[in-house]
Amino acid sequence: MIDDIIVRKAGGNVKKLLIVFLILFFITGCKQEKQFETVIIKTKVIKQQQNGIVEKQGEKVKPIIQEPVDELQVVGNNRLIVIDAGHQRYGNNAPEPIGPGAIETKAKVTSGATGVVTGNLESQINLEVALKLKGRLEKCGYQVIMVRTSQDVDMSNSERAKIANENKADAFIRLHCNSDDVFSTRGILTIAPSNTNRFCSQISDASQLLSKCVLDNICQATGAKDRGVMISDNMSGINWCQVPVTIVEMGFISNPEEDRLLSDGGYQDKIVTGIIKGINEFIN
Template identity: 25%
Template sequence: MSESRSIHPLNPSRRRLLKAGGALMTLLVTPVGMAQSAARILAVRVWPSRDYTRITLEGADLLKYNFQIVKNPERLVIDLEGVEFDSMLQSLPDKISETDPYIRLIRAGRNRPGVVRLVVELKSEISPQVFSLPPAGSYGHRLVLDLYPTVEADPLMALIEKRSPEDAVIGSGKPGAAEDNPFRISRDSARSPATPAANDRPARISRPSLQLITIALDPGHGGEDPGAIGARGTYEKTVTLEIGRRLKAKIDAEPNMRAMLTRDADFFVPLGQRVEKARRVQADLFVSIHADAFIRPDARGSSVFVLSDRGATSTAARWLANKENSADLIGGVNLGVKDSHLAKTLLDLSQTATLNDSMKVAKAVLSELGGINQLHKGSVEQASFAVLKAPDIPSMLVETAFISNPEEEKRLTDDAYQDKMADAMLRGIKRYFAKNPPLNRNKVALKD
């Protein structure tokens, strides 16, 4: 016996519900639906420098990726999964400068459904570091591509090459030709150039008594890390670099001094690498330059800090040190790469002589700063700044002024004030070295 069933037509409300569900399923499997679920790129940034070039892709969510190096010609290929090729990624090729030391150009486009491919055409072989960063500061999820040269530049050789004895000009008639050189020859010690040898190689000028004082200048922040931002939009990283450049020029003009910058452009340098750069050039002094902010806009004045092995001397000093020590989180450090120099930069509390010298030079500089600006505190402060932890180099951190104070922010962007700040710092440094000559290990012996 067969069973018969009667089929009733759907009521109008149920029919509309099924249609809506079907439309939703269609949306999820079509390209339009994929675009709605794709990871969204918030920003793309490129930071070129001689040290390395960084490309940053910032997303609202974690970006999935694969990368590979392709040879002949040299290329770095990155596949971004689940990302739509939108206007933000389309703008990336336009951000590459012809002067970039490592990137020739970037090509970007859809490689296959749901995958965007970036092809970075390189000027030479590189050693890439590609890594993700969790949200930090004002940034979302970041995918970072750091393109390093395969042979790391030696900062000491670069410093020597820039200031070689052959660069000294004697009797050239050019104003300031010799004054720019730390190997400058005084009129009493100048002598006629030696007769060229048979191989026509230029003879070097002997200065056996010359002792060069090497100073590492560290403009705070840079690149992905803007530092503090003033009410008028001034970046701390911009101010510190400008003052650092001015101070370097003044130091290089001294007859027995030379300076190196831990960064000479707008790029990020991890805190540990800043210290390591100073140690590699056998610096006699490390000066970190800042223009920070405080929670109150009325905070004002210049300050000088040295390292503390017993805790901060004030609540504000502790707050500031914690803020500065977070720079690596904001700037973005590849935690997957072990720093072989890290152990060398840790503080050895037995190095009391280094801490004592740091206090001496800090007092001299603070005294000079008081002549051009109000002092935030009348004495040198101490806190556990990571960037001051070189065990063998006297180190200080100079807060030129509070960028969070509208009046001081305006002064910090003024060329004349920046020059006065550099002059004051130089006077303090010279006062210190006049009474505390550097160790003999940094004495330069130049032979014919």
């Protein structure tokens, strides 16, 4: 019996040892497996880096998260915003005076710039942003009149201004993309008339304030470089206006990075957020 007990005890110890061994084996095994996984991941990354396709692989792995569009205050109170998506598919080079009664003339309307890397038309980008702006302004309680909703129109800059004037717009937003011979030039600016503008000095203060509010908020919303409010009395698009107006140059389509951004739906949403916050500030 005693021997038997010793044997059993010994057997029990062997079992315990076996269990401990098995536990250790599994733990170590698991660890080794994890280490192996890690090595595989690292190897993949190195290979991707060597092949120069890290970003593409990363995009595949990452879930696509749609950035939520900013909630905006409903403070429109039925006030009227007229939106002009600058340019049109084909320009019209026939001359028109640069302001009421002016001798100097400019082309009625040009076709606009073209994206340096995307090849996208400025007129198309302006229209895309304009349509987004319309939808979200209406959600904020504004009335909106669109100068155009198609690429295939023929409307001069003075005719566009007349739409805003005749409807007595509370603000007239003219959307454009900028262009420069230097690829590195970037950033956003707005344009307003001076206080001594011979055609529309009566709207200069309001237009400068509108331009400042819109510019500040777009730059905040997008993080783009702030190029300030440009004062110009040489723009038909401004000189024909009798209501507060701003020309918004949303970015440089001649800059590769900004060109891509201007055709990016998420970035366009940020621009729209900025414009509406600016209008809210101007009107209230």
